[in-house]
Amino acid sequence: MNSLGGIRSWPASxxxxxxxxASMTTPETxxxxxxxxxxxxxxxxxxxxxxxxxxxxxxxxxxxASVITAVTAQNTRGVQSVHLLPPQFVSEQLKxxxxxxxxxxxxxxxxxxxxxxxxxxxxxxxxxxxxxxVDPVMVSxxxxxxxxxxxxxxxKERLLPIADIITPNVKEASALLGGVRIETVAEMRxxxxxxxxxxxxxxxxxxxxxxxxxxxxxxxxxxxxxHELRSPRITTRNTHGTGCTLASCIAAELAKGSSMLSxxxxxKRFVDNALxxxxxxxxxxxxxxxxxxxxxxxxxxxxxRRSTFNPDDLFLYAVTDSRMNIKWNRSIVDAVKAAVEGxxxxxxxxxxxxxTREFLEEAKSCVEICRSRGVCLxxxxxxxxxxxxxxxxxxxxxxxxxxDLVRSLLGPDKIIGVSCKTPEQAHQAWKDGxxxxxxxxxxxxxxxxxxxxxxxxxxxEVCKASELPVVAIGGIxxxxxxxVMRIDAPNLKGVAVVSALFDQECVLTQxxxxxxxxxxxxxxx
Ligand SMILES: Cc1ncc(COP(=O)(O)OP(=O)(O)O)c(N)n1
Ligand SMILES: Cc1ncsc1CCOP(=O)(O)O
Ligand SMILES: [Mg+2]
Numbered sequence: 001m002n003s004l005g006g007i008r009s010w011p012a013s014x015x016x017x018x019x020x021x022a023s024m025t026t027p028e029t030x031x032x033x034x035x036x037x038x039x040x041x042x043x044x045x046x047x048x049x050x051x052x053x054x055x056x057x058x059x060x061x062x063x064x065a066s067v068i069t070a071v072t073a074q075n076t077r078g079v080q081s082v083h084l085l086p087p088q089f090v091s092e093q094l095k096x097x098x099x100x101x102x103x104x105x106x107x108x109x110x111x112x113x114x115x116x117x118x119x120x121x122x123x124x125x126x127x128x129x130x131x132x133x134v135d136p137v138m139v140s141x142x143x144x145x146x147x148x149x150x151x152x153x154x155x156k157e158r159l160l161p162i163a164d165i166i167t168p169n170v171k172e173a174s175a176l177l178g179g180v181r182i183e184t185v186a187e188m189r190x191x192x193x194x195x196x197x198x199x200x201x202x203x204x205x206x207x208x209x210x211x212x213x214x215x216x217x218x219x220x221x222x223x224x225x226x227h228e229l230r231s232p233r234i235t236t237r238n239t240h241g242t243g244c245t246l247a248s249c250i251a252a253e254l255a256k257g258s259s260m261l262s263x264x265x266x267x268k269r270f271v272d273n274a275l276x277x278x279x280x281x282x283x284x285x286x287x288x289x290x291x292x293x294x295x296x297x298x299x300x301x302x303x304x305r306r307s308t309f310n311p312d313d314l315f316l317y318a319v320t321d322s323r324m325n326i327k328w329n330r331s332i333v334d335a336v337k338a339a340v341e342g343x344x345x346x347x348x349x350x351x352x353x354x355x356t357r358e359f360l361e362e363a364k365s366c367v368e369i370c371r372s373r374g375v376c377l378x379x380x381x382x383x384x385x386x387x388x389x390x391x392x393x394x395x396x397x398x399x400x401x402x403x404d405l406v407r408s409l410l411g412p413d414k415i416i417g418v419s420c421k422t423p424e425q426a427h428q429a430w431k432d433g434x435x436x437x438x439x440x441x442x443x444x445x446x447x448x449x450x451x452x453x454x455x456x457x458x459x460x461e462v463c464k465a466s467e468l469p470v471v472a473i474g475g476i477x478x479x480x481x482x483x484v485m486r487i488d489a490p491n492l493k494g495v496a497v498v499s500a501l502f503d504q505e506c507v508l509t510q511x512x513x514x515x516x517x518x519x520x521x522x523x524x525x
Contacts, residue, residue, distance in 0.1 A: 036248070043072055044074050049241075057251075058293075068093065076283065076284025076285065106124065106131075108159075111159075113147075117154045135166075137172075149175070166204070169208060183210065220261065222261070238279060273295065309435045318502075318511065319350045320335055332366060336369055337369055338507035339502075346377075378415060379395070396419070439463070463489030471493055477499070478514050
């Protein structure tokens with residue numbers, strides 16, 4: 001199928017190549033996007049078929065178009081009914097997209113009738129594509145026949161010979177080979193070899209269904225060499241759609257320029273990850289549930305999460321400091337508990353000297369404490385720790401990781417704060433997608449060395465210019481918090497403090513006192 005002399009030889013640079021298209025109005029220069037076309041059946045339960053294919057490609061960063069061959073009424077209990085689309089209409093869908101898009105890979109799933117395979121073959125000959133991945137779907141995981149024996153001859157004689165890779169499970173491999181027994185890895189190898197003789201460039205026989213194996217073993221054959229791809233079998237009911245997912249992921253990786261073997265390995269790892277992540281989720285009441293391609297559904301802490309950042313949370317912003325905690329012989333976790341109990345409205349872990357492994361464990365405990373009390377927890381500087389402990393966000397300075405990059409790593413719903421001393425920095429923070437700014441040091445402080453003090457005037461200037469809510473920081477405590485809040489800038493939302501809370505014998509008492517002072521200054525103005 002492949003017109004570029006083999007997937008392996010694709011130039012590494014093509015992904016970022018730009019091209020000029022006369023037919024496009026704007027812009028003239030466009031970035032090439034990896035594109036897959038899936039030709040498959042719709043699964044109303046969305047665990048398999050077209051719906052799975054679209055999710056996989058989105059998860060792998062590849063655009064996916066879809067041609068629907070059949071619509072199934074299906075759920076986690078099984079397939080209740082199947083409606084085949086007229087071959088002519090399948091052909092019209094194929095023509096629409098193949099004549100317009102530049103697909104790198106076509107992936108096929110449920111091809112329920114010889115007539116539909118025929119229109120596919122005709123369109124692929126009219127519009128050649130780079131690579132063809134064939135998942136010879138025949139029977140659903142629940143046992144429903146999705147493509148009967150009538151398609152076997154057109155599969156074997158016309159589709160498999162033009163495929164770059166075919167991905168049958170052992171039952172499908174057996175059906176394609178006239179019912180041979182495939183119950184061992186040796187028999188899978190032999191099946192892969194026989195299937196290769198039918199013409200596909202590569203064969204992957206999936207051993208997920210192989211009886212009596214504690215591993216999941218797939219056999220990959222390139223015509224010369226066999227590879228046994230092994231991973232521990234994941235025990236879960238949520239396996240519906242694994243075949244579609246694997247084949248689509250192979251297609252997506254090929255579309256991005258991978259060699260076939262590495263596409264297959266990545267796809268197997270992707271499926272294993274998704275299964276392992278989703279092994280105990282419950283969707284539907286039947287025997288076979290879908291899994292989560294985006295690894296995002298299962299946050300058991302989600303119930304506590306606030307959906308949007310509330311600027312009022314900046315009111316009493318407590319920032320921890322490991323040196324102070326060591327000095328006063330308390331753990332970060334105890335410090336955070338006390339601050340939250342005393343009325344802190346947001347917590348930042350600013351642990352400049354902590355060892356990563358230890359810090360991560362402490363951060364996880366702090367996230368739990370804060371979340372159970374409805375208080376957001378941010379991490380200073382360390383995006384890696386914030387991601388790993390699922391903190392609510394991060395605070396970064398002018399010489400830390402740029403905010404737009406932090407945003408792309410953390411996603412749209414995390415909180416990002418940035419330190420700003422000037423109106424220009426404040427404006428940039430807003431443009432880059434921050435949620436708030438921290439402005440200071442307002443007063444001199446020993447907590448942060450070599451940090452220019454901006455004074456109340458500097459703070460006022462930043463607040464006036466800022467499009468974002470502001471929290472003041474630096475040398476602020478019970479004695480001067482009121483003077484800070486009195487500058488009365490509409491977007492000054494509170495004060496951030498380190499030593500006034502943590503370089504103290506009793507964090508709880510100091511936090512309560514500062515909270516009271518802030519409340520009073522708010523009431524008086
Ligand atoms: C709320 C808040 N504002 C400012 C800072 C300072 O951050 P940064 O400038 O990156 O300096 P370090 O704290 O990393 O030393 C902050 N941490 N929090
Ligand atoms: C982190 C930071 N950024 C500007 S000043 C400062 C330190 C604030 O500490 P303290 O509240 O003890 O003055
Ligand atoms: Mg920093």
